[in-house]
Amino acid sequence: MENLKIAGYGKASGGNFEKVVITGYGSVSGDIITKEFSGSGNAKVFGAIATGSLHYVGEVDVDSYIRANSIDITGQLRMNGDLLASIVNITGGITSQGNYKGKSLMVTGTTQFLGDVSCDTFKVSGNTKISGELCAEFVMIKSVSSKLNEIHAHQVEIKKQSISFKKANIYAEEIECTDIVAECLTCKKLCATNVKLAKTCVIDYLEYSGKLEMENGATVKEIVKL
Amino acid sequence: MISKKDLLKKTHISYGQLYRWKREGLIPEEWFIKQSVTTGQETFFDEDLIIPRIEKILSLKESDYSIEKIKNVLNPEIKDITFSLDKIRELKCFDERIVKKLVGKQELLNINEIVILYALSLARKERETFFYHLKFDLTLEHFKDFSFHQAKMALISKKHEGFIIFFDESLLLSDLDVDVQIYDLTTLEQEVISIIKQASYKN
Numbered sequence: 202m203e204n205l206k207i208a209g210y211g212k213a214s215g216g217n218f219e220k221v222v223i224t225g226y227g228s229v230s231g232d233i234i235t236k237e238f239s240g241s242g243n244a245k246v247f248g249a250i251a252t253g254s255l256h257y258v259g260e261v262d263v264d265s266y267i268r269a270n271s272i273d274i275t276g277q278l279r280m281n282g283d284l285l286a287s288i289v290n291i292t293g294g295i296t297s298q299g300n301y302k303g304k305s306l307m308v309t310g311t312t313q314f315l316g317d318v319s320c321d322t323f324k325v326s327g328n329t330k331i332s333g334e335l336c337a338e339f340v341m342i343k344s345v346s347s348k349l350n351e352i353h354a355h356q357v358e359i360k361k362q363s364i365s366f367k368k369a370n371i372y373a374e375e376i377e378c379t380d381i382v383a384e385c386l387t388c389k390k391l392c393a394t395n396v397k398l399a400k401t402c403v404i405d406y407l408e409y410s411g412k413l414e415m416e417n418g419a420t421v422k423e424i425v426k427l
Numbered sequence: 428m429i430s431k432k433d434l435l436k437k438t439h440i441s442y443g444q445l446y447r448w449k450r451e452g453l454i455p456e457e458w459f460i461k462q463s464v465t466t467g468q469e470t471f472f473d474e475d476l477i478i479p480r481i482e483k484i485l486s487l488k489e490s491d492y493s494i495e496k497i498k499n500v501l502n503p504e505i506k507d508i509t510f511s512l513d514k515i516r517e518l519k520c521f522d523e524r525i526v527k528k529l530v531g532k533q534e535l536l537n538i539n540e541i542v543i544l545y546a547l548s549l550a551r552k553e554r555e556t557f558f559y560h561l562k563f564d565l566t567l568e569h570f571k572d573f574s575f576h577q578a579k580m581a582l583i584s585k586k587h588e589g590f591i592i593f594f595d596e597s598l599l600l601s602d603l604d605v606d607v608q609i610y611d612l613t614t615l616e617q618e619v620i621s622i623i624k625q626a627s628y629k630n
Binding site for chain 2: 319320321336337338353354355356375377378379380389390392393394408427
């Protein structure tokens with residue numbers, strides 16, 4: 202099987218390749234199936250990517266979905282479709298119009314999904330927006346400004362990102378989990394077994410069945426102990 | 428219907444467990460039914476489905492089954508299962524005349540055979556007269572290992588004769604007098620699987 206290599210500035214058609222290496226500015230029209238996708242610079246794919254690994258430094262724009270075993274990007278990943286990848290590590294940012302399904306999503310930078318996110322570990326440091334459901338075993342969000350719809354998890358940890366002096370606001374419409382430790386959280390409905398809230402939290406409705414620890418100053422409008 | 432809150436209380440499982448099983452495919456996503464309540468939205472479940480499913484998962488976990496094994500027990504590969512003729516009849520989507528003509532003394536059918544029965548029943552419903560002059564010598568045995576991937580079934584009638592052929596790519600026809608009706612077996616296979624799954628959730 203052939204390799205696809207673009208160095209400098211170039212355009213190519215998609216297809217089946219052993220390896221795809223894009224260094225500089227490269228655009229590919231059509232779907233790519235490969236074992237390795239790598240390079241640095243700016244890669245634009247007008248189609249989908251199915252790859253074993255995707256390692257890139259720079260910007261990757263994908264018109265459709267990505268299927269991969271592992272993704273490691275220093276830079277930006279922007280995509281219109283779903284992301285199906287076992288392990289995803291991104292330093293920079295990820296924006297997807299679709300869903301994510303995999304084992305681990307770790308991002309330092311901006312994280313944005315218009316759809317649902319489902320994985321074992323969801324660990325982000327940076328501003329996060331998920332319009333669908335975030336369903337994970339372990340959720341850790343360190344942020345200054347984030348907006349999440351539903352978080353369904355075993356363990357949830359929400360913290361203010363320490364690099365900022367700004368007042369943090371991490372908003373979630375609904376959280377249901379076993380254990381939660383949170384600061385700077387604004388939430389309409391929080392249901393959990395064990396809850397630990399810092400003084401910076403504002404919760405409209407809290408329902409818990411195990412232990413509740415609240416710092417003085419935390420605002421909870423309604424508490425129900427099951 | 429049972430609310431999520433009541434379900435957790437009744438089964439003594441945590442939110443984490445419930446959502447873990449959802450992610451792992453042990454509880455189908457479509458069982459989580461969202462409904463508007465005075466306080467916003469709440470998730471409900473069909474009690475007859477969810478309680479036995481959770482009890483089953485808990486008992487398998489107690490017997491040290493791995494998640495993968497539990498998944499296989501709960502959602503066995505449909506291709507590996509055989510179905511009794513009585514159960515098939517209960518689905519009420521098969522033409523009894525087709526069943527009688529093709530099944531013979533067989534008591535157990537695999538999914539391929541069921542798809543063929545389903546496709547022919549559907550065809551008979553739509554083209555009753557075609558079956559009056561049908562030449563069909565195949566038996567269900569021929570389809571035991573048939574692959575439905577991109578397969579189609581065509582009803583071909585010319586003058587007063589009718590034939591059924593099964594093929595997997597394109598059918599080229601040159602005789603304009605021939606009347607052909609094509610059924611996509613891949614789609615019908617999915618339809619049958621979904622009917623069987625729906626029925627098995629209830630049992």
